[in-house]
Amino acid sequence: MHRNVDESVLKDVAKFEGVDVEFLLRGLSSGRIILFGNVKRSFVKPVAIGEGLFTKVNVNIGTSGTVVDLGMEVKKARVAVDFGADTIMDLSTGGNLDEIRRTLIEASKPLPFGTVPTYQAWIEGVARFGTAIPSDYFISVVERQLRDGVDFMTIHAGVSRELALKAVRGSRLMPSVSRGGTMLAVWMLENASENPYLKHWDYLLELFREYNAVISLGDALRPGTIFDAHDELQIAELVNNARLARDAISKGVQVMIEGPGHMTMDRVVADIKLEKSLSGGVPYYVLGPLVTDAAVGYDHIATAIGAAIAAAAGADLICYLTPSEHLSLPNVEQVKEGLIAAKIAAHAGDLVKLGPRAAKSDAEISIARAKLDWSKQIELAPDPGRALAMRTQFEGNLKSCTMCGQYCVFLLLEKYLKSRKETTLNELMNKLEVSRSYVL
Numbered sequence: 001m002h003r004n005v006d007e008s009v010l011k012d013v014a015k016f017e018g019v020d021v022e023f024l025l026r027g028l029s030s031g032r033i034i035l036f037g038n039v040k041r042s043f044v045k046p047v048a049i050g051e052g053l054f055t056k057v058n059v060n061i062g063t064s065g066t067v068v069d070l071g072m073e074v075k076k077a078r079v080a081v082d083f084g085a086d087t088i089m090d091l092s093t094g095g096n097l098d099e100i101r102r103t104l105i106e107a108s109k110p111l112p113f114g115t116v117p118t119y120q121a122w123i124e125g126v127a128r129f130g131t132a133i134p135s136d137y138f139i140s141v142v143e144r145q146l147r148d149g150v151d152f153m154t155i156h157a158g159v160s161r162e163l164a165l166k167a168v169r170g171s172r173l174m175p176s177v178s179r180g181g182t183m184l185a186v187w188m189l190e191n192a193s194e195n196p197y198l199k200h201w202d203y204l205l206e207l208f209r210e211y212n213a214v215i216s217l218g219d220a221l222r223p224g225t226i227f228d229a230h231d232e233l234q235i236a237e238l239v240n241n242a243r244l245a246r247d248a249i250s251k252g253v254q255v256m257i258e259g260p261g262h263m264t265m266d267r268v269v270a271d272i273k274l275e276k277s278l279s280g281g282v283p284y285y286v287l288g289p290l291v292t293d294a295a296v297g298y299d300h301i302a303t304a305i306g307a308a309i310a311a312a313a314g315a316d317l318i319c320y321l322t323p324s325e326h327l328s329l330p331n332v333e334q335v336k337e338g339l340i341a342a343k344i345a346a347h348a349g350d351l352v353k354l355g356p357r358a359a360k361s362d363a364e365i366s367i368a369r370a371k372l373d374w375s376k377q378i379e380l381a382p383d384p385g386r387a388l389a390m391r392t393q394f395e396g397n398l399k400s401c402t403m404c405g406q407y408c409v410f411l412l413l414e415k416y417l418k419s420r421k422e423t424t425l426n427e428l429m430n431k432l433e434v435s436r437s438y439v440l
């Protein structure tokens with residue numbers, strides 16, 4: 001059961017989502033909906049994720065071992081806030097990690113903020129103990145980050161030592177592509193020890209309950225290529241994560257499960273259904289999925305295709321990817337591009353998942369388009385500045401645009417359209433409801 005939430009917060013969230021408060025409460029108590037908000041944060045936008053709600057988008061930022069530019073990471077956080085991210089995660093692995101996290105929490109306000117504590121535990125732990133990091137050191141880093149107000153953390157508790165062994169000895173093309181998951185796998189194998197998060201699972205639950213933070217069960221064994229998708233390792237970890245999620249919910253801890261990874265389009269719907277079925281509807285946080293490995297330089301598109309299918313099938317939170325995925329740490333512009341691609345994917349999925357409830361902006365833009373109302377179209381664009389630059393790149397004062405010029409269909413039909421009754425938002429949304437009833 002979720003910690004008591006302020007009634008006004010519930011009302012605001014319900015209004016934004018277009019559901020009633022009772023629906024939210026039922027979702028929160030069953031674990032099908034989560035609501036971010038570490039008790040240490042003085043103000044965090046109440047973002048809910050889960051069944052029957054809009055699909056949300058997460059943006060990853062953070063330094064690397066080779067590029068440590070906190071000023072750039074702060075700019076990325078601001079771009080993410082300005083262009084509509086729902087959550088931000090700090091994946092920093094270079095520089096002063098405590099200072100970076102605290103700075104980025106501030107820069108990401110008011111959005112819920114996540115981390116992968118394994119990175120810091122591994123980096124600091126190796127410096128102090130070599131690979132013989134004491135298992136409770138991993139937990140002490142979790143505690144430190146919770147005290148800073150982190151709202152959700154990736155915890156790779158589903159990858160057991162047995163699975164890590166199978167991954168390195170097995171036939172996968174890429175045994176593990178998760179950074180945190182690989183650190184843990186190496187630690188388990190080097191120390192002949194079980195996963196530290198599993199070992200200290202009950203204490204971990206106490207901590208997350210105390211801070212009202214969300215455990216995001218990591219997918220250490222997610223496929224890193226379409227050729228490893230839906231193999232024994234991925235499914236075994238998902239089964240473990242589903243079991244751990246149910247345990248966490250039964251003990252009053254909010255939880256979501258992380259998912260793939262790379263897989264072809266025909267596998268995506270089955271993947272979402274499997275997670276929902278195994279876990280009893282626990283929110284699913286998907287990375288992509290990337291539907292091809294061959295989109296180097298355009299992985300934000302490969303992932304948006306998978307994300308749209310995933311959202312339509314019931315995925316709840318989408319992790320964006322940038323065009324520089326697999327090539328480089330992204331710059332600020334690439335963060336913006338990746339975020340916008342992921343938001344379009346989430347919205348396209350919601351048009352199927354939620355129907356007319358999600359279609360207001362589509363109806364508004366369709367009406368503006370039919371009326372050649374350029375200022376409205378630009379205002380409603382994901383990036384109005386970019387839309388305006390394109391609109392005016394050859395000639396900005398035409399009634400139509402430069403694509404067809406005087407042969408614009410709306411100009412050709414103008415006198416007939418004028419005599420037609422004005423189309424309203426409601427009419428368009430009802431039309432979508434009718435067309436949905438044929439496909440659902």
Ligand code: SF4
Pocket residue numbers: 400401402403404405407408409410
């Ligand atoms: S000119 Fe062509 S592309 Fe441009 S608004 Fe008219 S019909 Fe559309």
